[in-house]
Amino acid sequence: xxxxxxxxxxMKKLLIFxxxxxxxxxxxxxxxxxxFLPQLQESQWxxxxxxxxxxxxxxxxxxxxxxxxxxxxxxxxxDVFHRVDNNTMGVDLGKLIDxxxxxxxxxxxASVSLFSFNYASHGFxxxxxINDKLDFQFAYxxxxxxxxxxxxxxxxxxxxxxxxxxxxxxxxxxxxxxxSKRFGNLxxxxxxxxxxxxxxxxxKTTSIQLYTDPSYYQxxxxxxxxxQMSGIPDSNDKKDGYFGADYIMNNKNKGYAIDLGAKxxxxxxLSLSAGINDLGYINWTSNIHNYTAGPAAFTFDGFHAxxxxxxxxxxxxxQNLTDSLKKLIKFAENNSSYxxxxxxxxxxxxxxxxxxxxxxxxxxxxxxxxxxxxxxTLCYQLKLGNHFTGAxxxxxxxxxxxxxxGAVILQFLNMQWYVATDNWWAAVTPLDSKNMNLRMGMxxxxxxxxxxxxxxxxxxxxxxxxKFW
Amino acid sequence: MKRIYYFIxxxxxxxISCIKKSxxxxxxxxxxNWTPDWAFPLLNAQLTLKNLxxxxxxxTEDSTGLYSLHYDGKLFSAKASDYIFIPNQSYSSGPISLHxxxxxxxxxxxxxxxxxxxxxxxxxxxAQLEHIKIKAGTLNFHLASTYRQNISLQLSFPNIINTSGxxxxxxANISYPSxxxxxxxxxxxxxxxxxxxxxxxxxxxYKINYVINGxxxxxxxxxxxxxxxxxxxxxxxxxxxxxxxxYSIPIPHDTINVAxxxxxxxxxxxxxNPKLHLAFAxxxxxxxSAQFDSxxxxxNHGVYVNMNISPISVAGATSIGSTDTxxxxxxxxxxTIQNIFNPAPNQVIYVGHIDINPxxxxxxxxxxxxxxxxxxxxxxxxxxxxxxxxxLQDTLKMSLxxxxxxxxxxxxKMLVNNAFPVxxxxxxxxxxxxxxxxxxxxxxxxxxxxxxxxxxxxxxNGSTLATSDFIYDHDRYHIMASKVRYGFIRGNLxxxxxxxxxxxxxxxINIKLGFRFxxxxxxxx
Numbered sequence: 003x004x005x006x007x008x009x010x011x012x013m014k015k016l017l018i019f020x021x022x023x024x025x026x027x028x029x030x031x032x033x034x035x036x037x038f039l040p041q042l043q044e045s046q047w048x049x050x051x052x053x054x055x056x057x058x059x060x061x062x063x064x065x066x067x068x069x070x071x072x073x074x075x076x077x078x079x080x081d082v083f084h085r086v087d088n089n090t091m092g093v094d095l096g097k098l099i100d101x102x103x104x105x106x107x108x109x110x111x112a113s114v115s116l117f118s119f120n121y122a123s124h125g126f127x128x129x130x131x132i133n134d135k136l137d138f139q140f141a142y143x144x145x146x147x148x149x150x151x152x153x154x155x156x157x158x159x160x161x162x163x164x165x166x167x168x169x170x171x172x173x174x175x176x177x178x179x180x181x182s183k184r185f186g187n188l189x190x191x192x193x194x195x196x197x198x199x200x201x202x203x204x205x206k207t208t209s210i211q212l213y214t215d216p217s218y219y220q221x222x223x224x225x226x227x228x229x230q231m232s233g234i235p236d237s238n239d240k241k242d243g244y245f246g247a248d249y250i251m252n253n254k255n256k257g258y259a260i261d262l263g264a265k266x267x268x269x270x271x272l273s274l275s276a277g278i279n280d281l282g283y284i285n286w287t288s289n290i291h292n293y294t295a296g297p298a299a300f301t302f303d304g305f306h307a308x309x310x311x312x313x314x315x316x317x318x319x320x321q322n323l324t325d326s327l328k329k330l331i332k333f334a335e336n337n338s339s340y341x342x343x344x345x346x347x348x349x350x351x352x353x354x355x356x357x358x359x360x361x362x363x364x365x366x367x368x369x370x371x372x373x374x375x376x377x378x379t380l381c382y383q384l385k386l387g388n389h390f391t392g393a394x395x396x397x398x399x400x401x402x403x404x405x406x407x408g409a410v411i412l413q414f415l416n417m418q419w420y421v422a423t424d425n426w427w428a429a430v431t432p433l434d435s436k437n438m439n440l441r442m443g444m445x446x447x448x449x450x451x452x453x454x455x456x457x458x459x460x461x462x463x464x465x466x467x468x469k470f471w
Numbered sequence: 472m473k474r475i476y477y478f479i480x481x482x483x484x485x486x487i488s489c490i491k492k493s494x495x496x497x498x499x500x501x502x503x504n505w506t507p508d509w510a511f512p513l514l515n516a517q518l519t520l521k522n523l524x525x526x527x528x529x530x531t532e533d534s535t536g537l538y539s540l541h542y543d544g545k546l547f548s549a550k551a552s553d554y555i556f557i558p559n560q561s562y563s564s565g566p567i568s569l570h571x572x573x574x575x576x577x578x579x580x581x582x583x584x585x586x587x588x589x590x591x592x593x594x595x596x597x598a599q600l601e602h603i604k605i606k607a608g609t610l611n612f613h614l615a616s617t618y619r620q621n622i623s624l625q626l627s628f629p630n631i632i633n634t635s636g637x638x639x640x641x642x643a644n645i646s647y648p649s650x651x652x653x654x655x656x657x658x659x660x661x662x663x664x665x666x667x668x669x670x671x672x673x674x675x676x677y678k679i680n681y682v683i684n685g686x687x688x689x690x691x692x693x694x695x696x697x698x699x700x701x702x703x704x705x706x707x708x709x710x711x712x713x714x715x716x717x718y719s720i721p722i723p724h725d726t727i728n729v730a731x732x733x734x735x736x737x738x739x740x741x742x743x744n745p746k747l748h749l750a751f752a753x754x755x756x757x758x759x760s761a762q763f764d765s766x767x768x769x770x771n772h773g774v775y776v777n778m779n780i781s782p783i784s785v786a787g788a789t790s791i792g793s794t795d796t797x798x799x800x801x802x803x804x805x806x807t808i809q810n811i812f813n814p815a816p817n818q819v820i821y822v823g824h825i826d827i828n829p830x831x832x833x834x835x836x837x838x839x840x841x842x843x844x845x846x847x848x849x850x851x852x853x854x855x856x857x858x859x860x861x862x863l864q865d866t867l868k869m870s871l872x873x874x875x876x877x878x879x880x881x882x883x884k885m886l887v888n889n890a891f892p893v894x895x896x897x898x899x900x901x902x903x904x905x906x907x908x909x910x911x912x913x914x915x916x917x918x919x920x921x922x923x924x925x926x927x928x929x930x931x932n933g934s935t936l937a938t939s940d941f942i943y944d945h946d947r948y949h950i951m952a953s954k955v956r957y958g959f960i961r962g963n964l965x966x967x968x969x970x971x972x973x974x975x976x977x978x979x980i981n982i983k984l985g986f987r988f989x990x991x992x993x994x995x996x
Contacts, residue, residue: 079494085494086501089499090499090500090501091494091497091499091500091501092500092502092503093500093501093502094502094503094504095505096504096505151505151507152506152507152508153507153509153510153989154508154510155508155509155510155987155988155989156508158510214510217983218512218884218983218984218985219510219511219512219884219985219986219987220512220985221511303515303983304512304513304514304515304983304984304985305513305514305515306515306516306517307518308516308517308518308522433494
């Protein structure tokens with residue numbers, strides 16, 4: 003097998019593997035379905051006013067909660083490639099470009115719980131969680147693909163934003179307290195958090211614009227870039243021995259955040275809740291390497307042939323062009339500290355409980371880069387016996403309208419196994435899906451949270467014993 | 472619940488199983504509807520004449536910045552000795568008789584006598600020579616006697632001196648019964664003084680001393696005599712002076728190529744103040760007159776215009792070994808030279824001659840065997856002209872790349888901001904093997920280089936911008952691409968305004984060229 007054939011074979015296998023595994027390995031950072039599962043202590047991390055059913059919940063390192071997500075606002079696999087026949091794949095980037103916004107994002111991330119604990123009783127809940135979180139966002143402009151596919155001739159007299167690529171990546175450790183207290187029909191929850199950043203790449207400004215002048219097609223490029231980085235050692239840092247334990251335990255990049263939530267029970271069956279999560283920031287101060295370029299502009303107006311007519315035949319020397327481009331994107335480095343905010347989200351939910359069923363509606367918004375992604379979620383939860391709870395959800399986002407998710411909770415022997423996703427449908431049509439997520443884990447649960455409403459039936463017809471898992 | 476669980480499980484598995492291997496058939500990838508359209512600037516040239524053309528021998532710039540074009544060359548060079556000769560001379564003394572009468576029936580005694588006279592140098596040029604330094608040549612002396620006696624004779628030329636200062640003496644003897652004697656003398660390195668003591672010219676004195684020794688035969692001085700015949704043959708000189716007479720040295724027929732007008736289709740240009748600078752270098756010690764018998768411009772279509780120039784007097788060298796240079800400028804004040812560039816010729820043809828001592832009289836001349844006269848010409852064409860019509864055409868072999876369907880459209884966009892006092896239209900024609908024009912490159916019929924404004928002196932005082940688009944699409948290309956064998960480049964040039972214009976070093980033109988092309992690269996990889 004030739005090297006090229008082997009590469010194709012490898013790439014094909016890798017793509018197949020990724021497409022098959024994405025529904026399984028993708029998790030959610032903002033979990034729409036999880037807010038409707040108060041049985042889990044993890045649901046309190048997304049709705050601060052939620053309280054668990056167990057008196058004591060303990061999350062063991064890693065096992066209790068692992069989540070991952072992947073999210074692409076722009077396109078799915080089939081938006082790029084389509085099957086012509088059994089032996090031929092077709093590519094029509096024009097159709098893809100039509101579907102892209104001016105700015106698009108590919109995001110993925112993961113979080114791993116290092117430890118969690120929660121105590122809940124008599125309308126009061128207090129907990130602690132330690133999570134390592136990784137968020138990676140890659141922004142890509144539609145104009146870049148337009149330029150590649152259509153050429154600049156289609157955009158004469160227009161400015162193309164071909165360089166609005168951005169990377170915003172953060173890896174940090176979150177220490178969170180989860181407190182909630184019921185006051186009559188109103189439950190108030192808050193989760194103050196202390197954050198310790200490990201690594202950050204924040205492309206604060208990345209702009210490369212290309213303008214084609216209608217006069218005789220002079221090309222003007224303007225560049226303005228400001229990329230901030232922390233926790234990525236350069237050669238000097240490595241000489242100084244930075245990394246390893248220093249990196250893992252680095253506590254110099256402090257940050258603070260808070261989750262706020264409130265739930266009001268209009269009737270014993272009908273409740274309304276709202277909240278905002280991840281309202282906070284991280285101040286990055288260690289191992290700072292910021293790179294700025296511009297604002298600068300460069301116009302290529304053709305090869306200057308004056309020297310040619312004076313005997314210099316080297317008129318198409320690329321040296322001047324290269325020098326000008328180097329000046330255009332000439333990075334300057336500084337080590338100034340900076341701050342980044344967390345991608346906050348806000349929501350409101352309405353729940354209607356019956357004996358074995360829960361119907362929920364959620365409206366939410368998530369700040370994603372510099373835009374808000376709005377979503378509406380319908381959720382149905384079915385509880386069967388003492389050991390099984392299932393949920394189905396449908397979420398329509400502003401960037402993806404068809405997302406069918408769900409969750410399964412199995413509880414036995416003081417173990418609470420769960421898996422939840424907002425887009426289970428991606429497992430059915432992975433090549434047409436643009437986002438997938440999943441959270442799963444196992445909590446140790448002990449005792450029963452004695453709530454005021456326990457004097458009544460939580461679910462119609464369900465006994466206290468039934469709810470004591 | 473089990474049914475729901477199984478439904479979820481089955482649909483997930485089915486969903487994943489819906490991923491077909493053909494969804495990743497990248498070995499046969501087809502790109503659909505990819506027709507990129509790219510546009511780039513190609514050229515931006517600010518061409519100032521001063522930067523383009525450096526002053527040198529061909530192009531000069533005067534104090535006002537006006538350019539002139541120079542075509543110079545050596546028209547001819549002639550060596551005096553190739554045209555001025557010493558012709559062979561033949562002299563005879565005539566009968567020489569004894570001054571004292573003598574008549575003896577049987578003469579056995581001895582008698583001596585002498586005779587003096589001179590020869591005169593003559594040639595057809597009318598030369599009046601003073602000196603001839605002989606480089607090579609022969610004197611043939613023939614002595615004849617009617618005496619029946621023995622004769623001893625010495626012929627002396629007191630003014631023919633060798634390098635030692637000795638006069639030329641020639642001895643000849645006749646022993647009766649012989650009656651003649653011949654002697655040849657090599658005259659190399661002798662100098663003939665023909666002035667007779669600076670009193671005259673062409674004068675060659677000689678003296679004959681002879682002795683008659685009796686042979687016993689009768690002698691009668693009234694009937695017996697001697698005679699001397701002298702020939703000077705093949706005389707080559709190293710120097711002559713005096714008055715050399717009249718000669719004509721030809722300026723041979725020749726041609727000056729005016730390269731700027733090569734490939735001229737038609738041309739009608741009125742050049743203002745063209746000049747022809749003539750430089751004579753003369754090491755002959757005599758004045759000459761140069762005359763162009765014919766001087767005319769010839770176009771490549773056979774059109775010619777004659778130019779009249781009056782005879783030109785050229786001074787001679789004042790001393791041996793020196794060279795006198797005479798400069799003479801032919802311009803509109805002393806000739807009809809202006810007409811020669813209307814229409815513009817691509818050849819200037821001339822023929823003429825040089826007259827030596829054209830004015831007559833008896834001027835003093837000298838020449839050596841190394842004396843030369845040469846003529847150099849510098850045609851100065853000031854860039855001050857009016858173009859009534861000027862068309863250039865060139866033909867080149869051409870074959871176009873095969874039509875691949877990839878290139879759908881090509882467009883050149885040209886912006887010309889002209890600050891030259893000339894404007895032009897240019898066209899490239901595509902022709903087949905029989906020179907039939909199939910198509911042309913440039914669609915617009917307006918001037919590619921627009922007309923710039925000029926002041927009353929013909930100097931540019933502004934600029935004009937012209938934009939031209941040359942668009943060639945696939946269909947046009949497809950029709951002609953396989954047939955094209957030749958390309959005709961044709962340009963028409965005109966001067967701005969209605970009067971003559973001046974081209975100055977500050978004149979400039981800005982050319983900007985953009986290229987745009989549309990491709991169709993929809994294909995399988």
